[in-house]
Structures are given as structure tokens and as C-alpha cells.
Amino acid sequence: xxxAIYLFFALVASTASAQQSSGGANVKYQPVINFSAQEDHxxxxxxxxxxxxxxxxxxxxxxxxxxxxNEALANPYPELPELLTLKNGKKVTTAEQWWNKRRPExxxxxxxxxxxxxxxxxPKVSWETLISEKEWVGWIPVNAKKLVGRVDNSQYPLLEVxxxxxxxxxxxxxxxxxxxxxxxxxxLPAPAQPPKESLEKIxxxxxxxxxxxxxxxKEVFEQYPAYNPIASQVPAFxxxxxxxxxxxxxLLAAGWGYALIEPxxxxxxxxxxxxxxIIGLVNKGQPRKPDDWGALRAWAxxxxxxxxxxxxxPAVDAKWVGIEGVSRFGKAALVTxxxxxxxxxxxxxxxxxxxxxxxRRNFGEAVENLTSSYEYHWMAGNYLKYGAxxxxxxxxxxxxLPVDAHQLIALCAPRPVFISYGIxxxxxxxxxDQQGSYMATVAAGPVYQLLGxxxxxxxxxxxxxxxxxxxxxxxxxxxxWRQHDGGHTDAPNFKYFIPWANKFIQGK
Ligand code: GCU
Numbered sequence: 372x373x374x375a376i377y378l379f380f381a382l383v384a385s386t387a388s389a390q391q392s393s394g395g396a397n398v399k400y401q402p403v404i405n406f407s408a409q410e411d412h413x414x415x416x417x418x419x420x421x422x423x424x425x426x427x428x429x430x431x432x433x434x435x436x437x438x439x440x441n442e443a444l445a446n447p448y449p450e451l452p453e454l455l456t457l458k459n460g461k462k463v464t465t466a467e468q469w470w471n472k473r474r475p476e477x478x479x480x481x482x483x484x485x486x487x488x489x490x491x492x493x494p495k496v497s498w499e500t501l502i503s504e505k506e507w508v509g510w511i512p513v514n515a516k517k518l519v520g521r522v523d524n525s526q527y528p529l530l531e532v533x534x535x536x537x538x539x540x541x542x543x544x545x546x547x548x549x550x551x552x553x554x555x556x557x558x559l560p561a562p563a564q565p566p567k568e569s570l571e572k573i574x575x576x577x578x579x580x581x582x583x584x585x586x587x588x589k590e591v592f593e594q595y596p597a598y599n600p601i602a603s604q605v606p607a608f609x610x611x612x613x614x615x616x617x618x619x620x621x622l623l624a625a626g627w628g629y630a631l632i633e634p635x636x637x638x639x640x641x642x643x644x645x646x647x648x649i650i651g652l653v654n655k656g657q658p659r660k661p662d663d664w665g666a667l668r669a670w671a672x673x674x675x676x677x678x679x680x681x682x683x684x685p686a687v688d689a690k691w692v693g694i695e696g697v698s699r700f701g702k703a704a705l706v707t708x709x710x711x712x713x714x715x716x717x718x719x720x721x722x723x724x725x726x727x728x729x730x731r732r733n734f735g736e737a738v739e740n741l742t743s744s745y746e747y748h749w750m751a752g753n754y755l756k757y758g759a760x761x762x763x764x765x766x767x768x769x770x771x772l773p774v775d776a777h778q779l780i781a782l783c784a785p786r787p788v789f790i791s792y793g794i795x796x797x798x799x800x801x802x803x804d805q806q807g808s809y810m811a812t813v814a815a816g817p818v819y820q821l822l823g824x825x826x827x828x829x830x831x832x833x834x835x836x837x838x839x840x841x842x843x844x845x846x847x848x849x850x851x852w853r854q855h856d857g858g859h860t861d862a863p864n865f866k867y868f869i870p871w872a873n874k875f876i877q878g879k
Contacts, residue, residue: 400656401656403646406643407643408745411658411659415752415755419755420762421756427740428737430802439733440734446732447731452774454817455821484662485750485754485774486667494523496521496522498679501518501519504562506559506563509620514540515537518536518537519535520676524652534632546688548628549692549872549876550691550692551694551718554633554695554703554704560619567603570601571599573601615862617862618865621865621869625873630677636673637649638666642748644666648669662751662752665750667703671707675710678713678714692715693715693872694708694718695717697859698720700720701720702722702723704717705783705788709779709780712786715786715875716786716789717789721791721861722808723735723802723803727808728776728811729775729804730769734806735803735804742755742757757772777812777815784815785822787871789867789868789871790853792808792854793857793858793863800859803859810833813832815850824850826849838854842854842856853867
């Protein structure tokens with residue numbers, strides 16, 4: 372047994388080192404640059420001519436530079452970039468002008484300065500089903516599939532990218548179902564277990580193998596004859612726990628499917644990973660240029676490739692695939708929705724800075740947090756300019772950004788977007804700036820209206836609009852808001868999200 376394991380690892384290690392070696396057949400490939408996050412961050416600052424960055428405010432209220440939580444000081448730049456005015460000063464008054472002129476201008480600014488561009492030639496992804504089986508989720512029979520999307524690396528075989536995605540659909544559906552794609556670990560819900568008799572055989576063989584490896588174990592097994600090294604994993608059907616059922620159960624019970632797509636299988640969540648993953652593969656192991664994509668855009672790209680697969684899956688109604696994520700993946704969900712118009716709806720959970728929160732707000736986290744070496748990898752390199760205190764171009768701050776979060780939400784219009792937050796008392800810290808995200812959602816409204824959809828339906832201007840009370844949703848329109856009374860999660864809003872989204876599905 373042990374021998375077999377060693378042999379396996381030895382094999383894996385030797386093929387890996389053969390691929391990495393700069394001699395032999397692979398001599399034409401430049402080796403992968405192995406920067407730390409700090410080194411990569413420095414490298415980007417140098418490309419941009421930045422000598423110093425302002426430090427980000429601290430989440431710790433006792434730190435020397437604590438984040439501002441005084442609403443009176445929260446809006447140093449209350450004027451947001453114009454939503455419905457072209458760069459040449461002309462007003463946008465028709466849907467056609469939005470689609471053909473204004474929307475492309477805004478998208479270009481976001482790509483160049485904020486999230487980065489997807490390179491023109493990203494290699495193809497081939498999806499393969501690794502496991503397909505019948506499972507039960509609660510009392511619902513499902514078809515569950517574990518998939519891998521292999522990215523063609525023939526141009527640079529030193530790196531491999533394999534996108535991990537799980538797709539679960541209700542087995543008894545009468546036709547193709549709507550589906551929510553969620554950023555998270557790609558895991559089958561309830562892997563089918565071999566029946567009892569087979570498990571007994573497995574345990575007998577396993578014990579024999581262990582005794583062969585270590586004869587003293589014979590005595591142990593004799594002393595505990597009923598003990599089995601591999602226990603049955605059949606879940607016990609106890610009383611149902613209090614509270615809402617898991618979000619995946621809620622989706623299936625409503626006749627939806629869901630997919631789990633694993634961000635880390637697309638792009639690592641750190642700066643050291645930027646020469647690897649899909650960003651590194653396209654750059655052939657070299658560091659980014661200032662307008663290259665960051666991790667948020669890479670995760671969004673991966674979600675789009677997941678949707679490519681779903682378009683081929685007869686169990687799924689690909690016209691009604693939504694995207695969901697929380698926190699950094701809430702940002703990724705909003706970016707996905709903004710840039711891929713095939714996604715029909717989004718549930719954006721506690722997305723904060725770089726998500727639904729206005730960059731121009733001074734409340735909780737700030738531009739300067741996203742430019743630090745812990746978080747800059749989410750963004751395009753160019754975004755670092757807006758945290759610069761000393762540079763060849765002088766200095767820049769949030770107010771120099773050509774766009775702000777209301778325009779990111781507007782890029783999703785007229786498709787349904789649900790902005791979700793929790794409450795600080797339960798752990799959705801003020802750091803994420805619920806109010807600043809509400810203002811952005813209000814300010815995105817005019818584009819929804821222009822395109823014949825409904826916005827939040829409130830009459831105040833974004834400058835004076837105050838968040839509705841906790842647990843009071845604004846769920847009438849395609850643009851929706853709800854702050855639940857839970858923490859840093861969007862789970863408590865699923866039971867509002869599903870019927871809200873169903874209205875649009877059934878209406879069409
Ligand atoms: C930090 C960061 C947030 C981010 C969050 C997360 O708090 O400042 O912007 O959303 O981490 O993703 O966990």
C-alpha cells in the first residue's frame with residue numbers, strides 16, 4: 372500500500388520536473404516567473420512609474436489610521452461620473468445610444484483602468500465529465516456531475532489550468548431548468564455510496580492490505596472485530612434542523628439546478644499566482660502589463676466558460692442561468708454579469724469595495740486597500756494608480772477614476788440584479804459599506820429605466836437616499852436590494868431571490 376503511494380508520487384514528481392526543466396524538448400519555453408506577491412506588486416508599481424502608495428485605512432478602530440465610519444465624512448466626492456452623458460458631452464436619451472455609444476465607453480474604462488482586459492487570444496476550454504451519477508439532496512433526486520474544463524496549453528505546456536465545476540439538476544424536471552452558478556468549491560452534494568455488502572468487501576480487503584503492510588495490526592483488528600476502517604457515510608435522516616434549508620436545497624426545491632465553479636482552479640487568489648493560472652498561461656508565465664486582467668476578471672472569464680458548457684447541457688435552460696457570489700466572489704459575480712450578457716441574473720452578496728460599493732466613498736474599505744499587495748491581484752495593474760501618492764504622473768485618488776460602481780451595475784441593465792448585504796452586528800462588517808453600495812444601486816437606476824426595466828423604485832437622488840430598514844426588500848424591479856439580518860453571507864436572501872427571479876422567468 373505505502374509502496375504503491377510512493378510510486379505514484381514519484382511518478383507525478385518526475386513528470387512534473389521533466390516538464391519544468393529548461394533543457395531537452397522544452398527549451399523554447401521561457402520558464403515561469405516565480406514572484407512573491409510583494410515582488411509582483413513592486414514590478415507593477417515600477418511599470419506604472421509609482422514611487423509610493425497611500426496606505427489603506429485599517430479595519431481595526433484602534434489602529435493609527437482607522438477607517439472612517441462617520442457618515443458626515445463619507446462623501447468627499449459626491450459627484451459621480453456621468454452615467455448618461457457621452458464623453459463628447461452629448462446626452463444619452465435612447466436605448467440605442469446606450470447600447471451603441473455610452474455602454475461601450477463605460478465598459479472600455481472599466482477594462483482599462485479597473486478590472487483589466489481579457490487578452491484577445493485565450494486558449495480554448497474543453498469540458499469533460501469526470502463523474503455523472505444520481506444522488507439525493509434532502510428528499511430531491513438529482514443528477515450530479517463533476518466536470519473539468521481543460522484549457523488548451525499547447526502554446527505553453529509549463530502551466531496547466533483545469534477549471535473545476537459541479538452541476539446539479541433535479542432528476543424529475545419536466546424540461547430544461549433555470550440554474551444558478553455559484554463561485555465556490557466544486558463538490559458533489561452527496562456522492563453515492565456502495566451498498567452495505569460491497570462496503571463489507573472493501574473493508575475486508577482493506578484490512579488484509581493493512582495487515583500485509585504491518586502484521587501487528589492483525590491483533591488490533593482481532594481485538595476490535597466490529598471495527599471497520601471505512602465507515603458507511605449514509606447520512607442519518609434525523610429531524611430537520613431549525614432555520615432555512617441550505618441554499619442548494621432551496622434552489623432544487625424550486626425546480627432550479629445549480630453549478631459550483633471553483634475560483635482557485637481558474638486563477639489563484641493572490642499576487643504570487645498572477646504568473647500562473649489562466650492569467651499566467653496566456654502571458655506564458657510572465658508578469659502582467661498594466662491593463663491585463665486581474666483575478667476578478669479571470670474568475671468571471673471562467674464563469675463564462677462554465678456557461679459555454681451549460682449551453683450544451685440539455686438539462687439546463689441556458690437562457691436562465693444566473694451568477695452568484697459573496698464578498699470577493701460577490702465582486703466577481705457582478706463583474707461576470709456586467710461583461711457577459713448571456714448571464715440572465717445575478718445575486719451579488721456583500722461585495723464591498725471593487726463590487727457594488729462606490730469607489731468614491733470614504734467609509735470602511737477604500738481604493739487604498741485594493742491597491743495593497745494583499746488585494747491588488749483582484750484588479751488591473753492600472754487600478755494601482757488611484758492609490759498613488761507619488762508617481763511620474765503626480766498622484767491620483769478615487770475621484771480620478773473615470774468610472775464608479777453605479778456604472779458597473781448599469782452595465783448589467785436591463786437584466787435582473789439583486790444586491791444583497793447582511794448586518795454588522797452579525798458579522799457583515801461596516802467595512803463593506805452597505806450604504807455606499809445602496810447609493811450606487813440607486814444611481815444605476817436611470818439606465819434600467821431607459822431600457823424599459825424597473826429600478827429600485829425609490830424617488831430620492833442617490834446623494835440623499837438612505838438604505839431601507841433591515842429585512843425590508845426593494846424587490847419589485849429588475850434592480851433589487853435587500854439587507855438581511857444575518858452576517859457576511861447571502862444565504863438568508865435566497866428565499867427572496869428565488870421568487871424574485873422566478874417572476875422574470877415566468878414573465879417571459
Ligand atoms: C476583505 C476585503 C474585501 C473582501 C473581503 C473578502 O475584507 O477588504 O474587499 O470582499 O476581504 O472577500 O473576504
